[in-house]
Amino acid sequence: MRITRTAKLAAGLAATLAIFTATLPSTAASTDPVAVAAQPVAGSSSNVRIEGSRTILGDAPATIGSTELEQRSGLAELTPVRFPEATSAVVVGYTSGTPDGSSAEVDVRAWVKDRWSEWTSAGAGTPTALPGASDQVQLRIILTAPPTGANPWVGDVTVQPTDKADPSRMTVQAAPLQSRVFATREGLVGGTTANGHVIISRDHFVALPSRRGLAGNGSGTYSVKVCTASRCAFEPVWDVGPWNTKDDYWNPSATREMWKDLPQGRPEAQAAYQNGYNGGKDQFGRTVANPAGIDLADGVFWDALAMPDNGFVDVTYLWTGDGGRGTVAITSGYLNVRNSPNSSGAVVGMAGKAAQVTVECQTTGSSVTGSQGTSNVWLRVHSGMYVAKAYISAGTFGVC
Template sequence: MRITRRSTSAACLAAAAAILAATFTLAPPSTAASPSPVAVSARPAVSSNVKLDGNRIILGDAAATIGAAEIKQRSGLAELAPVRFGSPTSAVIVGYTSGAPAGSSAEVDVRAWSNDRWSEWTAVASGTPTALPAASDQVQLRIIVLAPPTGAKPWVGDVTVQPTDKAAAPRMTIQAAPLTSHVYATREGLVGGTTANGHVIASRDHFVALPSRRGLSGNGSGTYSVKVCTATRCAFEPVWDVGPWNTKDDYWNPSSTREMWTDLPQGKPEAQAAYQNGYNGGKDQFGRTVANPAGIDLADGVFWDALKLADNGWVDVTYLWTGDGGRGTVSISSGYLNVRNAPNSTGAVVGMAGKSAQVTVECQTTGESVTGSQGTSNVWLRVNAGMYVAKAWVNAGTFGTC
């Protein structure tokens, strides 16, 4: 079951991004001993259903959800240009003005660049110190605006950010290994609809939805990716939508740092607890009776083709951004990359990796020579036990030999 869906066209999204990009420039970061607020560019690195209104980013005109869910919203997203400081900081103060008419909301999130990756998004309150997951000299801000099907136009403007030493310890730490949990998967479908990050859903598409925007990748990005496995097959896919059931259930995080449901154990979705144990009266965050224990939605190409599922069912999901380990990024223009049981193109297909998805890399070996986006190479990467992808199609470093 879905919660949010928009039906704007890709052309409208591109036009909105072009208008914003042509209007703003990035103010230089402060390097003074006592840092002053840095004016953040309103030029979005990624945008979906937002537009410029003076010095504000405001919700666009795309229609509300097209799904059968009872909760219907209009949604807009803008990832602003990253800001670099003169030295690392463990916390920031974000300033902004906002307007959220009745029934709507306007949220600003921050993330930090550390250990060659972006941290998860964290909501901020204007003027209040926010701890970063790790010390960093580069941060990025994101604006989320939500409203009922008609009427309200929430907005955010006058965004600034500055380093500070007044916040508590970092909100969370990266684990030695990313979390894996056993959760119930449902098929998303909704071909022709638009995901929470602005992606227009295609037939046999490759992405997943998780019930929190903290791990939502920008359109076309695989910053937040998952490995989804059955007993015999695995899929590597970017997180491009929000759902099922909840929108503030980052159940992959430790209980102490979850957005909601902090009394549930790490790795257990609220919908699963509601369905199986009557948690929260058997209802989701919107008060709806939970009809299945789903903790992840799979696009059709993941559900039918990559995992060969015939019906909703239980899978093992690894949330790759939650831990360390070897990584590569699938570099294809569309579709998917086959995962094979041997380092050659005649090996049986035992899974798939979607466009821009991150893949885990255990080691590398030599096999059939392949020509792809990364050149010609006979190197193959082992991404799971008995599973390989050609490095010619993966942007990755060098790894130990299998």
């Protein structure tokens, strides 16, 4: 089940987006503006068009399943903006129009500890704390509307450092959160995900019920490890759902978008279904029919995890903490995860295109030729599970 879908990438995205204004902080109070030209990141925008300084929702129809919320939506990730000095907070400025039940949102994230932090909604003119001091931020525009009619927009976007936000409201965990949640199969081949990816047969991605952890189309910036008792999959987060769209349950309770009285790791849909939380309904007032906290594309559900039916799985949200990482460097399909460092080892899982994988250590095994050259190095990504480093963009790790 999936809540929202974006339509296919609209033509003409080569047009220039809004100009960002970055304040260069030689001191915390400096107000010297510098204009920074910004373009949409290639492949990371969907169903938007540009008119002057405005980014406007396109007219492509919603792609939905029979039980899903019917919405049109568009997304535009903008080129990162770099400041000459690190800042712990920013002020994002923009104008917006939201006619006829539509919505417009601008999100921000920061480059912290050599990786992108999670997306956070930024109110216009309001200081937004970053999860750590950073000299590089990126903005994202999210537009949603009913199936016909309204075309919300965002324009005149600016961003500048500030020292007026309390960074303690956001936290960085020492280790990624792992929780046991109910998984359902997404399916919907031919549909379009919330980041503009068109779903193919036996696809490899997952959906989570908040855009805070939504990766760009073709990116594995936000990836999960999903495990059953005997198999694991490493997959990028390319869609939003099930049930809710503002349930970032992997975050500490105090920083969740909604449902701040629920414990970290417990999806709202699970609490609603099992305990009657929120009257047994989701954020849209619909009666929750199952406790799902993650959707799995067909290739993840059937092939990587060999699941015969919907059920509980162990999910690790890899961007929520530190640890060794590598990125699956393949152009399509998936990479087999094997039970030994050998290309003849039994397949015990899969890793999707662009997904991040956890790396515990490295060892030697059979020689493999892949996108990263020829190598006999294998990476242990889970207890008793290995992938060939010849297909993983990663550094060097300790010996197993």
